[in-house]
Amino acid sequence: MNDRVIPFVDVSLTGKEKEAVIEVIESKRLIEGKYSKEFEEKFKAFTGVKNAITCANGTAALHLAMEAVGLKPGDEVITTPFTFIATSNSILFVGAVPKFVDVQSDTWNLDPEKVEEAITEKTKAIMPVHIFGLPADMKAFRDLADDKDLILIEDAAQAHGARIDGVHAGNFGDIATFSLYATKNLISGEGGVVVTNNEELAEKVESLKNHGRTLEGGYKHVRVGFNYRMTDLQGAIASVQMDRISELLEKRSKNAEYYRKIIDEIETIDYQHIPKGFTHADYIFAIDTRNSSIKPKEAVEKFKEHRVMARPIYATLSYQQQNFVNIKEWRWSACVNYPDYTKIHCPISEKIGPNHFEIPVVPSLTQEERERVAHAIQGIFGKS
Numbered sequence: 001m002n003d004r005v006i007p008f009v010d011v012s013l014t015g016k017e018k019e020a021v022i023e024v025i026e027s028k029r030l031i032e033g034k035y036s037k038e039f040e041e042k043f044k045a046f047t048g049v050k051n052a053i054t055c056a057n058g059t060a061a062l063h064l065a066m067e068a069v070g071l072k073p074g075d076e077v078i079t080t081p082f083t084f085i086a087t088s089n090s091i092l093f094v095g096a097v098p099k100f101v102d103v104q105s106d107t108w109n110l111d112p113e114k115v116e117e118a119i120t121e122k123t124k125a126i127m128p129v130h131i132f133g134l135p136a137d138m139k140a141f142r143d144l145a146d147d148k149d150l151i152l153i154e155d156a157a158q159a160h161g162a163r164i165d166g167v168h169a170g171n172f173g174d175i176a177t178f179s180l181y182a183t184k185n186l187i188s189g190e191g192g193v194v195v196t197n198n199e200e201l202a203e204k205v206e207s208l209k210n211h212g213r214t215l216e217g218g219y220k221h222v223r224v225g226f227n228y229r230m231t232d233l234q235g236a237i238a239s240v241q242m243d244r245i246s247e248l249l250e251k252r253s254k255n256a257e258y259y260r261k262i263i264d265e266i267e268t269i270d271y272q273h274i275p276k277g278f279t280h281a282d283y284i285f286a287i288d289t290r291n292s293s294i295k296p297k298e299a300v301e302k303f304k305e306h307r308v309m310a311r312p313i314y315a316t317l318s319y320q321q322q323n324f325v326n327i328k329e330w331r332w333s334a335c336v337n338y339p340d341y342t343k344i345h346c347p348i349s350e351k352i353g354p355n356h357f358e359i360p361v362v363p364s365l366t367q368e369e370r371e372r373v374a375h376a377i378q379g380i381f382g383k384s
Contacts, residue, residue: 286358
């Protein structure tokens with residue numbers, strides 16, 4: 001009987017990743033090269049995008065996207081407060097102003113109707129996040145961006161495998177970003193990818209990530225740039241992972257669907273609802289306790305009794321974080337008029353934030369472990 005403590009993070013690596021890394025080490029060509037470029041080609045084929053550019057990490061990918069689309073100090077970017085802090089921090093990097101708009105109660109993603117109401121003459125971009133791997137309503141956002149002449153940026157950090165009517169996340173925005181962090185559906189330890197179907201933006205990103213060099217390389221620099229290149233050690237892991245991505249996603253999907261069927265029988269808890277035609281990437285499976293007397297902190301402790309790891313995630317919304325509470329300390333505030341973020345109020349996000357927590361959905365789960373997690377859900381919430 002397997003009695004391990006069931007983890008919510010369990011990096012899936014095989015001997016093939018190890019072999020690829022050893023090959024890079026033995027070649028002594030550690031910088032971005034063969035494997036990084038091989039990964040880009042595989043990622044393009046998987047997602048259907050025309051251009052995929054690797055970089056150091058997901059946050060670097062977001063920063064490159066902000067720079068490439070030409071956001072300026074004072075420009076407003078509408079986004080969700082219910083996400084990891086890198087989303088809004090990347091807006092701050094370029095002196096732009098994060099404008100937080102509430103999410104939908106059922107999908108937990110940015111609400112297109114509320115976004116339309118929030119647009120002003122200062123708004124330059126919309127940045128939805130595919131939270132936990134469920135795509136935002138990108139067709140609605142694409143129509144809105146086109147109608148209002150706005151830039152559309154997809155934060156797809158958690159969305160490897162997410163689709164709408166068969167179209168992979170990353171194809172709806174002008175530009176999109178993915179993370180390859182060690183917890184993600186597709187990993188390289190640290191790493192990121194910028195994708196776009198716009199050739200001009202792709203060329204800018206290639207240049208920006210490499211000190212502003214021309215695409216020919218060498219010592220000609222045509223713009224201010226950064227050192228955001230991926231190493232080929234990262235590329236080696238990512239390239240092998242691409243060969244396994246369908247298998248890994250299928251296992252995550254099987255685990256998540258198993259939980260949904262269990263939770264459907266319990267009135268007091270819920271989960272993200274998946275609109276028709278949408279494919280959830282199942283990066284994270286989170287339980288919604290808004291209608292339960294048992295809240296995440298108590299639930300996490302009870303899951304421990306079943307040897308199941310669980311944790312709250314975005315209980316503190318982005319605008320509630322100290323970097324936004326103290327926004328006047330940010331260097332761009334010397335010339336940008338940031339709002340008082342302590343006065344921002346997104347009621348749905350503020351309900352979901354402290355009322356959700358994740359349970360294990362990792363590919364390594366066995367049937368016995370899925371059943372143990374399900375038994376824990378039933379035992380903890382069945383009578384709540």
